[in-house]
Amino acid sequence: MSAPLRIGVAGLGTVGCGTIAILEGNREVLAARCRRALVVTAVSARSRSKPRPVPMDRYRWHDDPVALAHDPEVDVVLELIGGETGAAPAVIEAALQAGKPAVTANKALLAYEGARLARLAEGAGTDLAYEAAVAGGIPIVKALRDGLAGNRTTGVVGILNGTCNYILTTMRETGRAFEDVLKEAQELGYAEAEPSLDVDGHDAAHKLALLAAIAFGIEPALDAIHVEGIRQVQAVDIAYAEELGFRIKLLGIARATERGIELRLHPCMVPVATTLAGIDGVFNAVRVESDAAGSTLYVGRGAGAAPTGSAVVADLVDLARGFRAPPFGVPAAELAPPSVASMSEHIGAYYLRLTVDDRPGVLADIAACLRDEGVSVESMIQRHRATDQPVPIVMITHETREASLSRALDRIGHLDTVREPPRMLRIETV
Amino acid sequence: MSAPLRIGVAGLGTVGCGTIAILEGNREVLAARCRRALVVTAVSARSRSKPRPVPMDRYRWHDDPVALAHDPEVDVVLELIGGETGAAPAVIEAALQAGKPAVTANKALLAYEGARLARLAEGAGTDLAYEAAVAGGIPIVKALRDGLAGNRTTGVVGILNGTCNYILTTMRETGRAFEDVLKEAQELGYAEAEPSLDVDGHDAAHKLALLAAIAFGIEPALDAIHVEGIRQVQAVDIAYAEELGFRIKLLGIARATERGIELRLHPCMVPVATTLAGIDGVFNAVRVESDAAGSTLYVGRGAGAAPTGSAVVADLVDLARGFRAPPFGVPAAELAPPSVASMSEHIGAYYLRLTVDDRPGVLADIAACLRDEGVSVESMIQRHRATDQPVPIVMITHETREASLSRALDRIGHLDTVREPPRMLRIETV
Numbered sequence: 001m002s003a004p005l006r007i008g009v010a011g012l013g014t015v016g017c018g019t020i021a022i023l024e025g026n027r028e029v030l031a032a033r034c035r036r037a038l039v040v041t042a043v044s045a046r047s048r049s050k051p052r053p054v055p056m057d058r059y060r061w062h063d064d065p066v067a068l069a070h071d072p073e074v075d076v077v078l079e080l081i082g083g084e085t086g087a088a089p090a091v092i093e094a095a096l097q098a099g100k101p102a103v104t105a106n107k108a109l110l111a112y113e114g115a116r117l118a119r120l121a122e123g124a125g126t127d128l129a130y131e132a133a134v135a136g137g138i139p140i141v142k143a144l145r146d147g148l149a150g151n152r153t154t155g156v157v158g159i160l161n162g163t164c165n166y167i168l169t170t171m172r173e174t175g176r177a178f179e180d181v182l183k184e185a186q187e188l189g190y191a192e193a194e195p196s197l198d199v200d201g202h203d204a205a206h207k208l209a210l211l212a213a214i215a216f217g218i219e220p221a222l223d224a225i226h227v228e229g230i231r232q233v234q235a236v237d238i239a240y241a242e243e244l245g246f247r248i249k250l251l252g253i254a255r256a257t258e259r260g261i262e263l264r265l266h267p268c269m270v271p272v273a274t275t276l277a278g279i280d281g282v283f284n285a286v287r288v289e290s291d292a293a294g295s296t297l298y299v300g301r302g303a304g305a306a307p308t309g310s311a312v313v314a315d316l317v318d319l320a321r322g323f324r325a326p327p328f329g330v331p332a333a334e335l336a337p338p339s340v341a342s343m344s345e346h347i348g349a350y351y352l353r354l355t356v357d358d359r360p361g362v363l364a365d366i367a368a369c370l371r372d373e374g375v376s377v378e379s380m381i382q383r384h385r386a387t388d389q390p391v392p393i394v395m396i397t398h399e400t401r402e403a404s405l406s407r408a409l410d411r412i413g414h415l416d417t418v419r420e421p422p423r424m425l426r427i428e429t430v
Numbered sequence: 431m432s433a434p435l436r437i438g439v440a441g442l443g444t445v446g447c448g449t450i451a452i453l454e455g456n457r458e459v460l461a462a463r464c465r466r467a468l469v470v471t472a473v474s475a476r477s478r479s480k481p482r483p484v485p486m487d488r489y490r491w492h493d494d495p496v497a498l499a500h501d502p503e504v505d506v507v508l509e510l511i512g513g514e515t516g517a518a519p520a521v522i523e524a525a526l527q528a529g530k531p532a533v534t535a536n537k538a539l540l541a542y543e544g545a546r547l548a549r550l551a552e553g554a555g556t557d558l559a560y561e562a563a564v565a566g567g568i569p570i571v572k573a574l575r576d577g578l579a580g581n582r583t584t585g586v587v588g589i590l591n592g593t594c595n596y597i598l599t600t601m602r603e604t605g606r607a608f609e610d611v612l613k614e615a616q617e618l619g620y621a622e623a624e625p626s627l628d629v630d631g632h633d634a635a636h637k638l639a640l641l642a643a644i645a646f647g648i649e650p651a652l653d654a655i656h657v658e659g660i661r662q663v664q665a666v667d668i669a670y671a672e673e674l675g676f677r678i679k680l681l682g683i684a685r686a687t688e689r690g691i692e693l694r695l696h697p698c699m700v701p702v703a704t705t706l707a708g709i710d711g712v713f714n715a716v717r718v719e720s721d722a723a724g725s726t727l728y729v730g731r732g733a734g735a736a737p738t739g740s741a742v743v744a745d746l747v748d749l750a751r752g753f754r755a756p757p758f759g760v761p762a763a764e765l766a767p768p769s770v771a772s773m774s775e776h777i778g779a780y781y782l783r784l785t786v787d788d789r790p791g792v793l794a795d796i797a798a799c800l801r802d803e804g805v806s807v808e809s810m811i812q813r814h815r816a817t818d819q820p821v822p823i824v825m826i827t828h829e830t831r832e833a834s835l836s837r838a839l840d841r842i843g844h845l846d847t848v849r850e851p852p853r854m855l856r857i858e859t860v
Contacts, residue, residue, distance in 0.1 A: 022581075022722050026721075033756070033760055131577070137722070139726075142572060143577065146572060146744065147561070148569060149460070149463050150742075151452075151740055275708060275709070278705060290740070291455075292452050293568075293730060294567055294734075296731075297727070299726065299729075300723060300727065301724045301725075306721070306722040307723050313580025314576065317576065323576075324752065324753075334462055
């Protein structure tokens with residue numbers, strides 16, 4: 001039995017308290033698995049007096065998280081403060097510079113600063129671990145970096161935000177509108193009062209940047225990701241998807257193509273028979289496509305005190321066992337700048353929904369716009385209504401280049417008989 | 431860059447050649463990930479002249495795999511020979527006794543001898559790794575042992591044999607009989623000429639023994655597993671399952687109960703809406719239930735040269751990076767003998783199919799047998815037919831003890847009006 005691993009916890013919110021609860025509750029089995037004790041020795045947060053679900057009086061208290069990182073009774077520092085600036089990077093940098101491993105759940109910080117922090121860790125001969133930053137309780141960082149280490153990855157496709165998946169699932173099950181379901185999710189605590197980080201896709205994009213970095217040995221490239229959230233998904237599109245044999249999911253996709261790596265995060269239509277289509281509610285899922293293992297899929301809870309704490313503790317077990325791997329799978333100095341494929345070059349099938357006047361010649365005009373750009377239609381739903389209200393036309397295209405489709409939609413949107421901006425959703429079949 | 435890791439491969443069948451193909455094909459990315467080269471230096475097989483998909487002339491040849499284990503130019507030994515006796519254990523023991531790590535895909539050997547070999551490895555200060563022994567390309571050993579190391583596991587449920595899953599899937603899709611589909615699977619190479627290891631559940635039981643050992647910190651306990659294969663699954667049961675909203679899957683289940691650990695491998699009816707029900711064809715899937723992460727699911731290809739080779743190479747990457755964890759998660763000396771719950775104490779719902787004479791009083795007699803044992807019926811399908819042929823009665827019971835159900839079925843089977851032995855399938859809802 002080696003000496004205990006002494007842990008300092010900076011940030012005592014949901015994840016910090018959830019992590020401490022696991023370390024205390026599973027203390028004995030953890031000691032057996034690591035052949036040494038995992039012991040919390042020091043904690044830090046903004047408010048010492050705030051009520052918390054686990055008692056803190058047995059640990060050394062630091063008002064300053066950087067002081068916690070320098071505490072001689074701390075061997076490894078957990079950064080569970082969050083945020084891309086301020087205390088979070090300060091405490092990680094202090095730990096690494098002191099030669100102490102840092103464990104974090106901070107996806108935003110790593111999506112921006114991951115390559116720099118990985119270099120800092122490697123330069124100091126220590127470690128930076130972040131299993132908890134991606135997909136909560138699913139050990140996907142380890143699966144991709146260690147479990148699939150023999151493979152060349154060709155693609156990663158994930159449902160990476162439980163709030164969005166809950167909203168899309170509830171919209172489908174109830175037929176209700178986005179704003180209505182969002183409001184309920186906020187009341188239930190499934191969505192934040194300020195929902196933009198989730199519903200506009202930023203949180204999922206942070207996670208995609210990290211997965212793509214490991215998968216392809218590239219620097220995390222948040223700015224290179226094409227990001228669209230779910231605000232524009234309408235109940236009527238969900239209903240048409242169902243009718244056409246699809247589900248709408250917010251997917252993060254990183255895929256190697258001849259044109260570079262596609263990095264995109266947007267609502268997709270996926271065939272209802274696929275496993276990803278059946279991942280509902282707050283669950284996350286990641287499918288990895290790789291040359292030897294083929295397609296593998298990982299499903300679990302993407303958030304919450306216990307699932308995220310599970311991931312933090314897994315990193316601590318690695319450190320306690322002396323496991324060392326480069327944070328992004330290869331040494332930070334070897335991470336390549338990403339060669340990103342332009343969205344305009346994306347090739348795929350598309351769902352289109354147009355709102356048009358119900359009179360002769362409308363379809364001919366639309367068909368001409370598509371034909372002129374080389375976009376061919378695989379199937380169409382048009383229902384005549386005996387009213388003078390605008391009517392919907394729904395189409396599924398064959399595979400086409402996005403630039404061609406965009407030009408066609410731009411022309412279609414300017415037709416006199418087209419009453420609303422055309423709606424488009426990308427279809428993801430594999 | 432450290433010195434290369436020199437690999438000796440004993441056994442040049444499907445998995446051996448698949449592993450070498452990955453090591454050669456992904457040589458550069460592996461060197462980056464490990465910060466050292468992974469180099470095959472020596473190989474061994476029964477026949478040197480047999481044609482193989484990868485050239486062997488660049489490696490040192492050993493007729494005797496034990497001599498390969500002793501080769502001074504071999505740092506780590508891959509045992510890909512298979513079998514519970516003879517060369518396979520001999521080469522692993524030789525490697526471990528020489529202080530060299532052994533990597534194996536040999537689920538049968540480990541299911542019988544895993545605890546002893548783990549003690550041998552730990553005593554020699556070296557490692558025994560076996561990611562490839564369970565569920566092929568799915569990195570489930572690492573997920574359970576490392577990724578979920580913070581958790582107490584409460585249950586593991588898996589589709590662990592691709593041949594059986596392929597046969598059950600094809601039976602459902604085509605309505606054909608077991609023997610017919612098995613024959614086709616043999617012709618297609620999805621099933622062995624001697625299919626017993628797969629279709630009688632032994633192969634899946636080997637894997638379940640290993641998963642349960644990691645999950646619960648117990649010695650692999652093959653003999654303690656209740657094993658039933660899929661030979662008794664009839665097309666008519668698959669059709670009734672479909673009608674009742676279920677799919678039939680061969681599941682391996684290890685679950686902590688108040689009565690001890692349930693260890694069972696048998697066909698189950700699972701609700702069609704669950705993710706496991708949708709895992710079709712040759713795919714494997716493992717669901718882990720644990721206290722912090724909650725329910726997590728892992729899906730992928732369970733066999734084949736490349737997926738299994740992917741798992742072998744992942745173990746080599748671990749070794750090259752210097753990662754060391756106890757083979758079954760805790761030191762071998764701390765593995766507990768399993769405290770196994772008796773099948774007769776199992777509590778669950780059941781599907782029953784009886785073949786009876788179509789005349790008055792039959793149902794009353796059957797109902798009396800069930801009532802006398804305290805078994806209550808949740809739903810029933812009985813269709814009158816205007817013939818003098820025997821007719822089926824299908825029932826779903828409420829939760830009941832298996833001993834009670836067995837007694838009731840024994841009495842029912844002896845009724846004059848019951849024409850065939852009653853058929854029973856356990857329902858697995860969670």
